Amino acid sequence: MALNILVVDDSSVMRSIIIKTLRLTGLSLGDIWEAENGEEGLRHLQEKWIDLAFVDIHMPVMDGNEMISHLRENDQYENLPVIVISSESDPGKIEMIHKQGATFIHKPFKPEILKEVIIAVTGVSNEDKD
């Protein structure tokens, strides 16, 4: 199954690095959508089929915690796999991310780690043979 992925981060550079790293995992990828903040991310989710979301925590307009809270309150997205990639090191904030049902990856990250986590949270394991 090719994964449709949403990448939410206010830094266009970080979004691009996440997408490039995703392509290095060898996993089969479908459409990849980008959003600059949580609000824009939620709009994408209403309009498209998304299998997995990468969400930054520190963003303007709507931060990652608020976006994930909205997801968990909505029947349609309550089980959506969410991965938070951040340089956050406050244990309390990381614990909060886990409590929201998201998986935390500390920056910097490697393709191998990303692949391992994606397989764990989505259950997919097929590799892109192209």
Added chain:
Amino acid sequence: MKTKIKKVLEEAAISTFEDICFMYAVPELKEIQNNLKMEAAAEVKYHGDYTGKLLIETRGGLFSAIAANILSNDIPTPRQKRDALGEIANIICGNIVTCLGRGEQGYKIESPKFLKKDMLGKEEQQGKPLSEITLNFNEGRADVKFFVDGYFDAKEKKK
């Protein structure tokens, strides 16, 4: 440790530029690249069994080229250029600390800090790097320096 770090630093920096920026180092240093003025620098500090930092400096247009290649956008904004250089430093640093013992899990890596030229002068007075490499690209040059706090002091005491 010094030889191992240099090898890992070189491999990590080359693969990061190739994988993330699609930029490929050229082996020979062009004459003109010897005397290029520094245009930007970023550092990433790490803490664990050892503490220190990784510093990356760009010359000859590489600062803009890194962001342009990551974003596939010929005219990146100043923020995009700073973010790109910082993230490259972050990724390279994350690859190197695993060589210092206990693996990456034992190290806390701080967010990248962009250095203005006046700050860089002060940073360079803080000691000499354990290892440093220069990578030359068609788009400019990168000097990557890896510092381990107290490494040279400990060596001196042993003597």
